[in-house]
Amino acid sequence: MHPSSDSGASNTAHNGPVTPPDQSARFTDALEKVRPLLEMQPPLADSMLAEALQIAAVSSLGLGLLxxxxxxxxRAIAANPGFVDAYMNLGTLLNGLNRLRDKEVLFRQLLAVRPDLADVHNQLGSMLQDQGRLAEAEASYRQASLVEPDRAEFHYNLGVVLRPLGRWHDAAQAYQRAVELSPGMVMGYSNLGNVLKELGHLREAEAAYRQALALRADYHVAKFGLAILLISMGRFQEGWRLxxxxxxxxxxxxxxxxxVINRPPWRGEALAGKKLLVWQEGGLGDAIQFGRYFSWLKAQGAAEIAFACAPALHRLFAAVEGVDVVLAHEAGWAGSANYDYWTSLLSAPLYSGTTMETIPPPVRLKLDPSLIEAWRVxxxxxxxxxxxxxxxxxNVLHQNDANRSLRSLATLAPLWRISGISFVSLQKGEGEDEGNAPPVGQPLLHLGSDAxxxxxxxxIVAQLDLVICVDTSIAHLAASLGTPCWVMLPAEEIDWRWMHExxxxxxxxxxxxxxxxPLDGTWPTVVEQVRQACAEAFVA
Incomplete structure (x- = not known):
């Protein structure tokens, strides 16, 4: 697998190892005995000198003389350029000192002499991968797999770096080879499932996840991967259970x-007369999408339903049917003992028996007329x-934000060519600066900062004709309000709620x-499709 940092000298980075007195005496004695050998005239033969220097180095390390x-x-390497142990021990020392560039130079020096060392190629690949130098890591992992083609971990590591490079087909082949060589590699099957899902090979992805779980039933990564795959395929019964x-x-x-809550989780028990604490799970969009289940929960007879959520949702959910109390998370923690159960809205589809045919309508959002008027002005x-x-x-903190967000407002420039349309920026957080100062030729009323x-x-959204957005909470807000919304989805790691194709x-x-x-496509292609759709919808 992708190796972790080397051990050994890793804890000597600052002051050296703390050596017990008896060990210290042994190291001192060894060093005193070997030093005369290093000064012999004529000098020892290179191989013997290198061995003596190795003893001196190990003894010095034991004494904290880094x-x-x-x-x-x-000096041992200079005496014997093929002395692998000296390279590896020095590499461990450099790693502990966090001198990774020096370690990289050292390993490349070794591989120039001994290109047949597959494990060293692999370790170099790991170092480069940890630094985000994925193309170079790929080259090292490939070399390792060429030297020893039957080592499953080398193919696995290759798959790990190929995926973020967008080399999906190559990554799938690498993971497939890894599990062929090591049929018990749980992570290999799980990652193979992830890649096959992105490639649209859904049945094959399902099989890979199931094989991972057959090997290890409690492997949560594969279980979660299979769950969201099944939900995205509309197979809700098993998907929501997983x-x-x-x-x-x-x-x-x-x-x-x-x-934190320390109350029983609700698992479908009768709610008649019970008090239920609903805890926000996920982002703002998740809360809005699954807010549709509050009315269902209330219909089960709950005496009180409290929703602990982010402040940005408080006013919105205060008037939602089925919500009796809206709380800050801190208040939810403090008052959790007052509730019989707690749950997440994302658990409701399982216990309500939701199928593709019985998805409840979106949450009904009641807006304050004075707020509507203020934004109408x-x-x-x-x-x-x-x-x-x-x-x-x-949100820049979202795990897939690098893929789902546009690089800049300028990407939407083709939309400005459509006549008779005014654009309103709803952008919050990242991107607000662009909304406040759009490029010349991009007329935009920026309201996001004031919301x-x-x-x-x-x-604001309730008074618009259309919202065009990336996959973020505004999509759920607009759709729940009944405002048409066009969502631009990324090629990679599309959220399960948008399903497939x-x-x-x-x-x-x-x-x-x-x-x-498309998987190998670009945002300008999507924006052009949106522009054409706008022109068809709004231009006479």
Whole structure:
């Protein structure tokens, strides 16, 4: 596998190892005995001198004399350029000192002499990978697999770096070879499933995930991968059941939430007369998309339903049917003992028995008329004609933001050529600076910075003719308000809720239209499709 940092001298980076007295005496004695050999005239033969220098280096390291140890190992290498142990020991020392560039130079020096050392190629690949130098890491991993083609971990590591390079087919081949060589490699099957899913080979991806789970039933990464794959294929019954097991993963936020709340999780028990604490899971968009289940939960007879969520959602959900109380997360923690159960909205599809045919309608959002009026005044600054809202970037902390967000507002420039349309920036956070100062020739009314929360954003969106956005919370907000929304989806790691190949969404059948970037495509291609659709929809 992708090797972790070397051990050994790694904890000597600052002051050297702490050597027990008896060990210290042994190292001192060894050093005193070997030093005369290093000064012999005539000198020892190169191979013997290198061995003596190796003893001196190890003894110096044991005494915490790191500079001396390095010097001895370098002299050993000079005496015997093929002395592999000296290179490896010095490499361990350099790693512990965080001198990674020196270690890289050392390993390349060794490989120039001994190109047959597959493990060294692999370690060099790991170093380069950790530094984000993926193309160079690929070359090293490939060389390792050429030297020893039957080592499964080399093919696995190759797959790991090929995926972020966008080499999906090559990554699939690398993972496939890895599991052929090592049929028990759980991570290999799981990662193979991830890549096959991106390639659109959904049945093969499912088989890979299931093989990983057959080998290790509690491998949460594969279980989660299979869950979202099945949900994205519309196979809700098994998909939501597997998705619920995210709570069992000790690394998951859901597992940590359970620890904090310290109340029984709701698993479909009768709610008549019970008090239920609903905890926001995921981002703002998740809360809005699954807010449709509040009315269903209330219909189960719950005496009180409290929603603990981000401040940006408080005003929006205060008037949502089924929500009795809206709380800050801190208040939710503090008052959790007052509730019989806690749950996440993303658990509701499982316990409500939701199928593709029975997805509830979007949450009904009731907006304050005074808020609508306040934003109507701002929108009145625009000339007569159609109004289209824009969001080109999502939350930079999102795991797939590098793919889902546009690089800049300028990517949308083709839209400005459509006559009779005014554009409104709803951008929050990343990208606000562009909204405030759009390039010359890109007229834009930027309102995002003035929107305090999602209630403000909703009051704006409700007065627009269309929203064009990347995959972010505004898509769910617009669609729930009944405002048509066109979502531009990335080529890689498309969120499961948008399913596969569809241009519509069963979650928002009347409002969402999807524009998908091909796996090897670019954003300008998608933007041009959106421009053409706009021209057809709004230009007489």
């Amino acid at each position: 500079d001396d140890a390095e010097s001895y190992w370098r 998705y619920e097991e995210r709570h069992a993963n000790p690394r998951s936020m859901q597992h940590k939430t359970q620890k 701002r929108l009145a600054e625009l000339p007569a004609g159609r109004r289209i809202g824009l969001v080109w970037k999502g 305090v929360d999602m209630a403000d954003s909703a009051a 569809r241009t519509d969404s069963p979650w928002y059948p009347d409002t969402i239209r999807l524009f998908r970037q």
